Amino acid sequence: MTRFQNGSRLLSYTFFRSKTTSPVSPTIALIQGNFQIQHSRHFSNLARATTKEEKEPWWKDSMERLRNIGISAHIDSGKTTLTERILYYTGRIHEIHEVRGRDGVGAKMDSMDLEREKGITIQSAATYCTWNGYQVNIIDTPGHVDFTIEVERALRVLDGAILVLCSVGGVQSQSITVDRQMRRYEVPRLAFINKLDRMGADPWKVLNQGGYLNFSHRKARSKLRHHSAAVQVPIGLEDDFQGLIDLVKMKAYYFHGSNGEKIVTEEIPVEMEALVTEKRRELIETVSEVDDKLADVFLADEPISTSDLEEAIRRATIAKKFVPVFMGSAFKNKGVQPLLDGVLSFLPCPPEVNNFALDQTKGEEKVVLSGTPDGPLVALAFKLEEGRFGQLTYLRIYEGVIHKGDFIVNVNTGKKIKVPRLVRMHSNEMEDIQEAHAGQIVAVFGVDCASGDTFTDGSVRYTMTSMNVPEPVMSLAIQPVSKDSGGQFSKALNRFQKEDPTFRVGLDPESAQTIISGMGELHLDIYVERIRREYKVDASVGKPRVNFRETITQRAEFDYLHKKQTGGQGQYGRVCGYIEPIPEGSMTKFEFDNMIVGQVIPSNFIPAIEKGFKEAANSGSLIGHPVENLRIALTDGAAHAVDSSELAFKLAAIYAFRQCYTAAKPVILEPVMLVELKVPTEFQGTVAGDINKRKGLIVGNDQDGDDSVITAHVPLNNMFGYSTALRSMTQGKGEFTMEYKEHSPVSQDVQMQLVNTYKASKAAE
Incomplete structure (x- = not known):
């Protein structure tokens, strides 16, 4: 990487060594303000070349100018609208379209017809753009909890994220879920409070919900428990929303032009100086709590410069100790460009993020990846799609370089595969590329693999840790x-x-x-x-069926002898032991413990016994659903020198389980959902009464302007068709979101009813 100073303008040039041996004249491609020189000949007509490449690797500048971000939020917070504006301002698209596709086109990132019709994002979509000389890879994710896996796999491979919050709705149920996912994958994030132009917009209330505002709010319980503070102050709200004041640079920004593309920078309005001073002090106080360097300057009562504050915010954000809060209205084209600047200033580049792999040659020992193109290739297949030319596999490259035509190894299957085509995605469009390096998100065609597989160049056997995949409900x-x-x-x-x-x-x-x-x-x-x-x-669809589970509530012993003589070799196997519930909070749902001392049962039959118990636990005797949270201890048994076999012991285990299951006092578990409702206050009583009828437990009731926000735990079995019922109860004004919380025991009367229904259906067969 070489930089040249030409007059007052700094130009970034990237040199790539030509793969051809014949002399080729140099070509300079202008891409969004970045010049890329394709061949490394000396250019004497350019002034004062510095020699940074002698000290730094060739990839350093391009890696530092790369950001991988995701945009996540609750439903209808404006994620896709925000992505659409980002693509417009960065020159990736040349027209802005409505998300719901009313103009017949729809948002660029919602490429599926269903997405445009329903106005929701169903599949996460990847794109890339350049802003101020930086390349930004973006993944727009769904907000609906039913498509939570799309958020999981996007966050698994991203280096940073934007959490979008609605200035009216505030921190909602799915905002909390998304934030939990970001914590799970340790993703640094910015918050963007959107829709400041709407009636009832109150960014300070949202900020209070999302974290601690300052020292006086230390005791306030917040929904996200973030260490966060605003880095901007809005100039006006609702219909009067005009622009933003940057608390770091202490400048006012106004957005002019038909699509807000012209930014006018002015001095801070006199009437807002007191508020701005107070909010800047809050910002400095909050960052000082988590950044020692800024704290030293702050406690010494020294003046804090723009660069000091900016660097401290970056350090604290990358360390996941602080969340800077930006503001704006994506729909009204205000505040998007400063948010993009914030992505470049405060979110990490790939080498600044610690990524780990598991070395399969050393018993899955954790290995820290360098995150640079210099190491061996390590890439994760995080998403699959059926494309027009076969399977399209999305890859995040964590280390090394991948070229079109390279042979790569799927570590999970051991197969060696050639990369026939390498592309960069822009929603459903693709651009062919010849190579990609660490930190980039690309897609390959014709590579057969599963989601979560790891690819290397064959020199190492590393696998990346898998994603969290929730169980279907x-x-x-x-x-x-x-x-x-x-x-x-x-x-x-x-x-x-x-x-x-x-x-x-x-x-x-x-x-x-x-x-x-x-x-x-x-x-x-x-x-x-x-x-x-x-x-x-x-396709015809049957009645929705809830995934019930069964479990036991007390210990029960078994002693079963399976003996069968049919002439010739018989069957003989005796198993003794007990079953007991696993304590709450355990991650495992089935445990088998061989506690036999000696060889009363030959060790080669033990796996067959475990298999028999597992098979029996797949179908409990109450309603035929799988049995969970179960520990089986094998303490004794007997074998016959001739008649014992794997089949005999497997059958003995199955019958032993059925024999003692009733004595263990089994109960039925049903999926319970966390339901958040937002209804006009006049309907609050009716809606709460209906939740009680559905055997729901109301755990929270907050007031949000003229609306009541009710949080409840309701059995999924009682929630079918609820959207229609809620609409009729609230004259179409109520809305709700629902996500899986846990499986918990049903009441005695419901258990009796389920068991009788199951017996009747068995008898009818």
């Missing part, structure tokens, strides 16, 4: 209307199951029906609709 029976379309129907289910780890397909052994499982009604409805649209297969 709802199931539907589904079958094609026409028998002739069975092939397309199977193809669709296989593809969707491969693309989405939370979408499961199974066969009900009793009814022989195909069962699809997912994260909620909307999740499954979308897939049924996609089968119809993309594969031209009409």
Whole structure:
């Protein structure tokens, strides 16, 4: 990397060594203000070349000028609108379109027809743009909890994120879920309080919900518990929202032009100087609490310069100790460019993020990746899509370089694969590239793999840690209307199951029906609709089925002898021990403990016994659902020199489990959902009464202007068709979100009812 000083302007040039041996004249490509020189000949007509490449690696400048960010939020907070504006201001698109597609075009990042019709994001979409000489890779993620896996896999591979909050709705249920996901993957983030132009906008209330404002708020319980402070102050709110004041640079910004593209910088209005001084002090105080360097200057009562404050905010943000809060209105084209500047100033570049791999040659020992192009290739396949040319695999490169035509190794399967095509994604469009290096997000065609597989160049056997995949909570029976379309129907289910780890397909052994499982009604409805649209297969759908579970509440002993003589070799196997519940909070759902001392049962039969118990636990005797939170201890047994076999001991384990299961006082567990409702206050009593009827437990009730925000825990089995019921109760003004919380025991009367229904259905077969 070489820099040249030409007059007052600093130009960045990137040298790439030509792969051809014949002399080629140098070409200079102008890309968004960055000059890339394709061949490394000396240019004598350029002034004063510095020799930074002698001291620094060739990739240092390009890596420092790279940002990988995601945009996440609650439903309808304005994520996709914000992404659309970012693409417009960075020159990636040349027209702004409505998210709901009213103009017949729709947002660039919502490329699926269903997304444009419903006005929601279903699949995360990747794009890239350049801003002030930096390359920014962006992933726009869904807000609806049913598509939470899209957020999980995006955050797994990103270096930073923007958490979008609505200035009216504030910190909502899905905001908390997204924030929890960001914490899980240790992603530094900025917050953007959007929709300041709306009636009832109050960014200071939102900021108070999201974190501690200053020392006096230390005792205030906040929803996100962030160490956060505003880095901007709005000039006016609602219809009077005019611009923003930057608390770091102490300048006022106004956004002019038909699409807010012209930024006018002015001095701070006199009437706002007192508020700005107070908010800047709050910002400095909050950052000083988490940054020692700034604290020293602050406590010494020395003046704090713009660069001191900016560097302190960057250090604290990258260390995940602080969340700078930006403001604006993406829809009204105000505040997006300063947010982009904040992404460059405060979020990390790839080498500043610690990424770990597991070395398979050393018992999954943790290895810190350098995050640079100099090391061996390590890339993670984090998302799959069925493209026009076969499977499209999204890769995040953590180390090394990948070239088109290279051979790469799938560490999970051991297969060596050639990369036939390498592309960069811009929503559903793609641009062919020849190579990509560490820190970049690219896609490859024709590489068969599963989501979560790790690729290397073969010199190392590293795997990246996997994502958190939540368990499905709802199931539907589904079958094609026409028998002739069975092939397309199977193809669709296989593809969707491969693309989405939370979408499961199974066969009900009793009814022989195909069962699809997912994260909620909307999740499954979308897939049924996609089968119809993309594969031209009409499918009939059965009643939604809740994924109940069974568990035991007390210890019970077993002593079972399986003995069968049929002439010739018989079957003989005796198992003794006990079953007991696993204590609450344990991560495992099934434990098998071999406590036999000596060889009363030969060790080669132990795996068969464990397999038998696992098989038996797949179907509890109450309602035939899997048994969870169960520990089985094998303490004794007996074997026969001739008649014992793996089959005999497996059957002995199955019958032993059934023998003692009733004595362990089993109970049925049902999925309980965390439901957040926002309804006009006049309907609060009616809605709360209906929640109680549905056996829900109201755990919170807040006032938000003229609306009541009710938080409740409600069994999923009682929530079917709730959207219609809520609309009729609130004259169409109420809205709710629902996400899985936990499985918990049903009441005694519900258990009796479920057991009787199960017995009746068995008797009818």
